[in-house]
């Protein structure tokens with residue numbers, strides 16, 4: 312069974328938020344358009360404690376840190392229970408069957424949606440064997456979610472017009488897309504998907 316995965320489409324990652332992804336809000340339209348083609352839709356939230364080690368100015372014991380990137384490189388964002396951590400209002404919540412919170416561990420960025428929550432279990436419980444991935448940001452949480460989904464044994468398709476990236480270094484997004492492709496992920500556009508899949512009754 313296919314599931315739609317919406318990675319970290321939260322206020323802090325949209326324009327006006329604490330760690331905005333340029334044009335991040337634009338993914339709402341393709342996600343809302345395709346969501347009812349899926350019998351199971353999961354939205355993940357970056358859900359950090361206030362002392363999260365990825366935040367600028369937080370003291371981190373280097374021996375404890377096990378993130379992919381160095382600690383302290385991001386502004387404070389997506390703190391548990393704050394408005395910035397809420398799902399973006401342009402996302403039609405009526406399609407979302409389950410919200411999974413992740414990245415609670417203060418000692419790693421927790422980019423992947425499979426990190427810290429129980430996403431793999433939730434998907435398997437529902438008989439999911441293939442995930443269609445959308446969300447923010449292409450070069451961080453989307454990429455690491457896709458790579459983990461492949462490692463977990465799921466088939467993975469990325470909806471290419473329903474992701475946006477940060478591009479700290481120019482070309483980061485392109486490289487992320489190449490990396491996802493090389494790992495075995497397919498890419499499709501929302502319009503191709505709409506043309507191909509029957510609507511859910």
Ligand SMILES: [Zn+2]
Nearest residue numbers: 357389414420
């Ligand atoms: Zn984060």
